[in-house]
Amino acid sequence: MRIWDIQPGYLNSRSLLGEHRELHAIVSIIVNCKKGYARHPETMRWRGHQWALMQRHRILAEEMDLRGYREKSPVCLPTGAGPWPDGYLDTPDQQFDILARKYQNTSQGRIALPRTTQQLWSSHKYSVLARDPGAYSDIGKKASRWKGRQNFADLACRLTEITRCPPSAGCIRNTLQHMWGHVSDYYDFGESPPVSEWSLVRLLQETRRLACKKSESFLISSTALSELGAWL
Numbered sequence: 001m002r003i004w005d006i007q008p009g010y011l012n013s014r015s016l017l018g019e020h021r022e023l024h025a026i027v028s029i030i031v032n033c034k035k036g037y038a039r040h041p042e043t044m045r046w047r048g049h050q051w052a053l054m055q056r057h058r059i060l061a062e063e064m065d066l067r068g069y070r071e072k073s074p075v076c077l078p079t080g081a082g083p084w085p086d087g088y089l090d091t092p093d094q095q096f097d098i099l100a101r102k103y104q105n106t107s108q109g110r111i112a113l114p115r116t117t118q119q120l121w122s123s124h125k126y127s128v129l130a131r132d133p134g135a136y137s138d139i140g141k142k143a144s145r146w147k148g149r150q151n152f153a154d155l156a157c158r159l160t161e162i163t164r165c166p167p168s169a170g171c172i173r174n175t176l177q178h179m180w181g182h183v184s185d186y187y188d189f190g191e192s193p194p195v196s197e198w199s200l201v202r203l204l205q206e207t208r209r210l211a212c213k214k215s216e217s218f219l220i221s222s223t224a225l226s227e228l229g230a231w232l
Contacts, residue, residue, distance in 0.1 A: 116149060118143055127159075127163045131163070180195060
């Protein structure tokens with residue numbers, strides 16, 4: 001039983017669907033006070049963090065939708081926004097190593113597992129921009145000087161923490177406009193209203209659709225392509 005802390009874009013389809021099933025199992029254990037797996041470390045870690053568990057489910061559902069899976073079992077818990085679990089069973093960098101071993105002879109996720117710190121940063125750029133433009137600039141400057149896996153563990157942890165923060169509507173729009181720039185040339189506007197009049201949901205949906213249709217490599221490798229939808 002495992003709920004990953006890294007973005008689900010890195011999971012292959014089997015792991016993605018597996019986490020979805022196990023998350024529902026943990027919700028059932030917590031809500032219905034079931035004894036089976038009640039003392040499992042993963043179950044214990046999420047007790048008292050129902051909102052975060054529900055949000056993780058939304059993030060999983062967005063990734064599933066991006067890959068063509070229909071999620072028909074929403075998690076609705078009577079709780080307001082709250083904190084995420086304080087610790088990890090395995091740190092984010094260790095989770096990447098676990099997946100690397102697990103996927104050695106099988107299919108990979110939508111986003112290739114990062115071999116370097118710069119690759120890790122590249123996949124998270126837009127997710128960070130949507131929360132903290134200052135952190136986006138700061139990390140970007142530092143990452144440009146890092147070699148190999150220098151500071152990989154620290155960055156993996158920081159990115160996980162940043163992407164748990166709710167982004168503001170203004171920052172989401174700014175980020176989606178940056179993302180739209182990668183695919184806007186493929187869109188036939190016709191009588192469509194200008195992009196500035198689109199809702200955030202439509203802007204993300206059209207960006208996703210064109211990124212997948214045209215296999216736009218940078219966006220396909222971006223965590224933001226799916227996870228931002230969980231916050232709209």
